[in-house]
Amino acid sequence: MAELVVYGATAAGVCAAVAAARHGVPVTLLEPGRHVGGMVSGGLGYTDIGDPRVLGGMAGEFAAAVAEHYGTSRYAGPEPHVAERIFESWLDRAGVAVVFGVGVSAVEGSISVLHGTDGRSYRAGVYVDASYEGDLLAAAGVPYRVGRESRSLHGETFAGRREWAPGKHNFEPYLSPFAADGSLLPLIDSSPTVDAGEGDGAVMAYGYRVCLSTADDRLPFTRRDGYREEEWELARRYFAMLAERDLEPPDVLGLVRNLPNGKCDGNSIGPLSVNLLDGANRAYPDAGPAERAAIVRRYQEYTVDFLHFMSTDPAVPRQVRDRLGEWGWAADEFDGGLPHQLYVREARRMLGEYTLTEHDLHTAPTPKYDTIAMGSYHIDIREVRRTWRWVYEHPDPIPSVYNEGYLSVPVRPYQVPYRAIVPRYADCTNLLVPVCLSASHVAFSSVRMEPQYEMLGHAAGLAAWRALTTDRPVQQVDVADLQQHLLDERQILTI
Incomplete structure (x- = not known):
């Protein structure tokens, strides 16, 4: 014993x-x-x-x-x-x-x-x-x-659901969340939204911190069997909006050589990132082994698909594709693929x-x-969910996608x-x-x-x-x- x-x-x-x-x-x-x-x-x-x-x-x-x-x-x-x-x-x-x-x-x-x-x-x-x-x-x-939790539980200024706020992790206004048939696009959380400051039991974003390399033996990002083109419609609209407004595309992974031997710890940067914000992680903390395994599999597939999309799709700006093309999976880490650990930023x-x-x-x-x-370390609440709201502009309200929950306070x-x-x-x-x-x-x-x-x-x-x-x-x-x-x-x- x-x-x-x-x-x-x-x-x-x-x-x-x-x-x-x-x-x-x-x-x-x-x-x-x-x-x-x-x-x-x-x-x-x-x-x-x-x-x-x-x-x-x-x-x-x-x-x-x-x-x-x-x-x-x-x-x-x-x-x-x-x-x-x-x-x-x-x-x-x-x-x-x-x-x-x-x-x-x-x-x-x-x-x-x-x-x-x-x-x-x-x-x-x-x-x-x-x-x-x-x-x-x-x-x-x-x-x-x-x-x-709600703000009232502990009297915390920063508790509860956050209002929309601009920033590097959010979209420009007026990006529509709807498909042609009126349904929500993929990668958007459809769960109900509580009032600002109220608790909703939602946890911070999960994702993978991918280990990438610029070495000659790096492994390329590949298209996964089961890859769905329609899942990336929101991203295509977003990049088209940036082009129309003559705006620079954001960083998507923080691609800097921040690890030895030409490697990078790819983080979640910008409104579209390796953080999956469609609510897939909400059930994870209390889920049983089978349900957790399914959630982990969803994150694995999303991450592989994200890297393939960002490095190959013509809708992605050339500078983003070229920058990501300098990198690949580190051949000597994780058998040349995804890490073994999902980044569970918060559970119970x-x-x-x-x-x-x-x-x-x-x-x-x-x-x-x-x-x-x-x-x-500062109060670092990563994005909690991707949802949408009505923006009451004249003459008619406009639906607009936004990421909610991010906060950084010293x-x-x-x-x-x-x-x-x-x-x-x-x-x-x-x-x-x-x-x-x-x-x-x-x-x-x-x-x-x-x-x-x-x-x-x-x-x-x-x-x-x-x-x-x-x-x-x-x-x-x-x-x-x-x-x-x-x-x-x-x-x-x-x-």
């Missing part, structure tokens, strides 16, 4: 498992997929850090390992395969048992036994849910929220001992007595309390949640960066060790003792 079971081999899960194992705790790491590192090894090489002064603990250790690998004195985003090798080496040296292909089937109690989808049972004194989806916390009956969020909100980041950050890590460096990664005592006493932590939709959009996950995973691993050593519920861990161990391991708790 392991004393600690960590569910989800994300970067946070690896850090939690290794941090505890380094202190002698027998650890089993369960991963539903076949890789370790989550998004850090799954395409998100050029990660968002914010203020580098808050980067400490195992996040700082990872940055140093990357710098050492490339023989540089400063951190640069790693190639995906390099990130995975670093995490694998950590797990191997720490003696963590890693079991792939195992999801949560059920749990007994809160939590005495975890039943895996492999038919085996896993018992431990403490559990860590480090998955992007929060499947273990949900199986344990720990309360959670999904998606946007636990309702824990303390809920981090906009006020903790932006309005009036206050010191936390139980700080375990710091954050600093924050000051802020502290994340231990209470945000533990459930309420009445809900579960032996679970730690460093990824789907207790935060509002707005606050989560800042905390969700991988360096923060690594630091929170590190803290969760040490907290599990201290809970096991002192035979206490996770809510009763001596916080001052935990903080001292974190400081000893170079975590940053204040600046």
